Amino acid sequence: MKITLDRLTLSFMIVIVVIITTITLTLTHYGHIPKTTHQNLLPHHSSTPSDHASHTNTVEYTHSNHAAATLDTTAAGMTHVSDEKITLTTAAISHLPVHGFTPGLGHAGHITVNSSVYEAPFDLWVTGKTFNVTNADFYNLHHANLFRPDLRSRTCEGIYWRDMLSIGSDTMYQNAFNLPDGYAVFVPAGSPLQLDVMFHNPETENAQDLYNVQGSIDLKLAAPDQISDIKIAEYIRLELTDSPCLGDNKSFVFTVPANTEEYIIGQEYSAKDPFVHTFTQSGKIIYAGGHVHGWEGGQKLDIFLNDRIIIDYQTKKVSDHPFKYKTAHRPESINVKAGDVLRLEATYTNPSNNPIPGAMGMFGMFFAAD
Numbered sequence: 001m002k003i004t005l006d007r008l009t010l011s012f013m014i015v016i017v018v019i020i021t022t023i024t025l026t027l028t029h030y031g032h033i034p035k036t037t038h039q040n041l042l043p044h045h046s047s048t049p050s051d052h053a054s055h056t057n058t059v060e061y062t063h064s065n066h067a068a069a070t071l072d073t074t075a076a077g078m079t080h081v082s083d084e085k086i087t088l089t090t091a092a093i094s095h096l097p098v099h100g101f102t103p104g105l106g107h108a109g110h111i112t113v114n115s116s117v118y119e120a121p122f123d124l125w126v127t128g129k130t131f132n133v134t135n136a137d138f139y140n141l142h143h144a145n146l147f148r149p150d151l152r153s154r155t156c157e158g159i160y161w162r163d164m165l166s167i168g169s170d171t172m173y174q175n176a177f178n179l180p181d182g183y184a185v186f187v188p189a190g191s192p193l194q195l196d197v198m199f200h201n202p203e204t205e206n207a208q209d210l211y212n213v214q215g216s217i218d219l220k221l222a223a224p225d226q227i228s229d230i231k232i233a234e235y236i237r238l239e240l241t242d243s244p245c246l247g248d249n250k251s252f253v254f255t256v257p258a259n260t261e262e263y264i265i266g267q268e269y270s271a272k273d274p275f276v277h278t279f280t281q282s283g284k285i286i287y288a289g290g291h292v293h294g295w296e297g298g299q300k301l302d303i304f305l306n307d308r309i310i311i312d313y314q315t316k317k318v319s320d321h322p323f324k325y326k327t328a329h330r331p332e333s334i335n336v337k338a339g340d341v342l343r344l345e346a347t348y349t350n351p352s353n354n355p356i357p358g359a360m361g362m363f364g365m366f367f368a369a370d
Contacts (some may be wrong), residue, residue, distance in 0.1 A: 005330055084220070090197050118192070139324050140198050171326075195215065195216075204322060215225045236367055289364055296350075
């Protein structure tokens, strides 16, 4: 009888250990973990796991035939809070050397850097933003994303991060914007926020190595006496891709074939594609913007609502500099009904003999339900 009892006890203990282990792994995988470990979650566009390791030491990134870039992670997590705004700042890239650029190399030579995870100390009603780069020009920014690591992606259900705002170098001609009066993005107290920024330093005639490069974002907050009258807006980002919802860099890019005068992506689609959105509520698009790589042959981004073009974003060169382009972002007033379908098409040209595997076509909108 004693042996039988010992076996039962041992079996019970093993079951308990298995249950605890399963719960721990599940919580860790889905982001419901203590604040100190949020930093280990990998956002999209991660280069390697070391990019987002604990912010306590220096990491070097080596790119073929070019000097190493150095990331000083000790500067991450500088957060300034007031009643009017919250500022999140990334770690510093202590040395960002010039790297070669050839269309077709995709994101070679790009460095991704994060802020620490910041937990909202109170309910935030975000009415606008200003994005800044330190010790670099705006074209050195490839993109920046402010996201929540605790929520599922709107376009890919199996991925745990939800963008709250996306910025591209072609939208940095106007680095600040405000939502129309009476609207705000709501962030509940305790919600984790993180800033993810990709920089590059492509070789041009006057390019120089850069030092102590950082990105930061100021979130403008509504005054307490305005909150009662505010309508909630949500950010929705769509992206064209050849490899949807993989959770890595390939999920956000597509390839433009070599020797192609006009390449259009997005004409064939299904409701599950991450560049297609079906509205579940009636409401209004109140602000929107596009992103394409003009320096890699991007021409335009067309936005369709129920197969009718409603916005045509033409990317334009803003100077003789080969990487300075402008794609519009601006207030809109586009009414939609539940069941309406919005989708994207991007047009590129590629006269070279090499395919371009890192092309992008993205659309971000702020939508307010009725």
